[in-house]
Amino acid sequence: MMCLNSPCTRPDLNSLLRTADTGLNHHRVRWDRPVIQCVSRFDSSNANSSSASIHTGFSFGAGLVGRSRFEWQSFCSILASKVISLEQDTEKRNGGGDGVAAVDCHPALDLVSVKNQPVSQALLHRPLSIADLSPAPMHGSQLRVAYQGVPGAYSEAAAGKAYPNCEAIPCDQFDVAFQAVELWIADRAVLPVENSLGGSIHRNYDLLLRHRLHIVGEVQLPVHHCLLALPGVRKEYLTRVISHPQALSQCEHTLTKMSLNVVREAVSDTAGSAEYIASNNLRDTAAIASSRAAELYGLNILADGIQDDSCNVTRFVMLAREPIIPRTDRPFKTSIVFAHEKGTSVLFKVLSAFAFRNISLTKIESRPHRNCPIRLVDDAEAGTAKHFEYMFYIDFEASLAESRAQNALAELQEYVSFLRVLGSYPMDMTPWTPSSPQD
Numbered sequence: 001m002m003c004l005n006s007p008c009t010r011p012d013l014n015s016l017l018r019t020a021d022t023g024l025n026h027h028r029v030r031w032d033r034p035v036i037q038c039v040s041r042f043d044s045s046n047a048n049s050s051s052a053s054i055h056t057g058f059s060f061g062a063g064l065v066g067r068s069r070f071e072w073q074s075f076c077s078i079l080a081s082k083v084i085s086l087e088q089d090t091e092k093r094n095g096g097g098d099g100v101a102a103v104d105c106h107p108a109l110d111l112v113s114v115k116n117q118p119v120s121q122a123l124l125h126r127p128l129s130i131a132d133l134s135p136a137p138m139h140g141s142q143l144r145v146a147y148q149g150v151p152g153a154y155s156e157a158a159a160g161k162a163y164p165n166c167e168a169i170p171c172d173q174f175d176v177a178f179q180a181v182e183l184w185i186a187d188r189a190v191l192p193v194e195n196s197l198g199g200s201i202h203r204n205y206d207l208l209l210r211h212r213l214h215i216v217g218e219v220q221l222p223v224h225h226c227l228l229a230l231p232g233v234r235k236e237y238l239t240r241v242i243s244h245p246q247a248l249s250q251c252e253h254t255l256t257k258m259s260l261n262v263v264r265e266a267v268s269d270t271a272g273s274a275e276y277i278a279s280n281n282l283r284d285t286a287a288i289a290s291s292r293a294a295e296l297y298g299l300n301i302l303a304d305g306i307q308d309d310s311c312n313v314t315r316f317v318m319l320a321r322e323p324i325i326p327r328t329d330r331p332f333k334t335s336i337v338f339a340h341e342k343g344t345s346v347l348f349k350v351l352s353a354f355a356f357r358n359i360s361l362t363k364i365e366s367r368p369h370r371n372c373p374i375r376l377v378d379d380a381e382a383g384t385a386k387h388f389e390y391m392f393y394i395d396f397e398a399s400l401a402e403s404r405a406q407n408a409l410a411e412l413q414e415y416v417s418f419l420r421v422l423g424s425y426p427m428d429m430t431p432w433t434p435s436s437p438q439d
């Protein structure tokens with residue numbers, strides 16, 4: 001896949017994140033221990049043990065939660081100061097520089113340090129309010145929401161739908177968006193997990209397991225694709241169409257029907273492909289992206305609504321450091337991931353735990369079990385069977401506050417070797433609006 005420029009170039013938030021992360025590994029290790037055991041990180045020893053534990057932020061004693069949060073905050077304040085000093089160094093080297101979205105998040109980093117001051121010192125400035133105690137560090141400032149891509153990406157639109165008036169922070173990779181939240185550079189991440197035409201975005205399923213964030217919501221966004229090119233460029237001049245692989249696959253048949261004499265090339269995001277064409281003055285290349293990307297990067301719309309189905313929708317999940325408290329006063333969904341050792345018959349039992357309680361499953365996804373990808377079963381006469389092992393992801397329509405959901409998970413624990421609740425969160429119940437050129 002062709003890699004476009006990093007969206008956060010000055011200072012490079014993405015590389016700062018990576019440096020901060022690597023540079024302070026010893027802090028991470030110290031803090032990780034209780035979390036691996038208790039909260040969210042997938043632990044291979046747990047996955048293979050005979051008794052499973054539900055890994056969720058909801059189910060611990062207050063003392064444990066409090067202690068790990070305290071450790072998390074001091075850990076983050078060290079990381080934040082490291083990031084700030086790295087950024088200052090970078091700025092000095094670059095002779096200052098004007099702001100990009102990533103620079104806008106500096107005050108929030110200061111906020112992390114403020115949060116970690118002794119209470120008495122904080123009170124010198126102003127009395128504590130309820131906002132100081134909330135898991136999301138709003139403090140009157142905008143919520144900072146990390147997304148993969150550059151302005152004009154559908155993920156940015158999803159961030160705006162999920163959190164109107166948020167400060168959207170572009171990241172060059174999905175992994176960076178996860179890390180931005182873990183390091184308190186952002187308060188939330190908004191990530192695509194599935195599309196009605198292209199299917200699951202597997203990378204994000206894998207990252208959900210690898211990171212310790214919680215799903216706190218979902219949004220479904222109608223995705224309306226346009227074919228964009230520089231002003232004056234006609235379809236006949238094109239030799240290449242570039243876009244995000246999901247966007248290319250969502251427009252596959254329409255592109256074929258248009259009989260363009262082009263190669264299709266995958267790049268890291270839709271709006272990034274538009275930006276790339278504009279900044280390199282490419283007159284033989286078109287991008288598949290939103291009409292907002294056309295506006296932002298000065299491109300013309302050669303064709304409008306080129307997705308293969310007018311009901312093209314992408315589902316995004318919102319991620320936070322803390323889980324939300326599940327409720328029963330509105331429709332909730334719960335997402336889990338589990339592993340088992342005994343083959344596919346266990347999967348039937350797991351599914352029946354939901355069926356018997358009348359709980360609808362809205363999604364099931366399997367991914368390779370990284371710690372134990374293949375199970376060998378020797379048969380003296382027939383040879384060796386090689387079974388692929390999986391992690392199963394399930395979304396079901398119930399809140400974790402409901403006893404039927406709790407009972408289903410309790411039953412599940414009997415069949416699985418690893419179980420983690422990724423989040424219990426309100427379902428997107430916004431009215432259905434089919435995709436339109438404005439999206």
Ligand SMILES: O=C(O)C(=O)C[C@]1(C(=O)O)C=C[C@@H](O)C=C1
Binds near residue numbers: 246
């Ligand atoms: O490239 C973008 O604009 C994105 O936001 C990414 C993404 C995806 O990963 O699926 C999001 C929504 C669309 O389905 C196409 C691409």
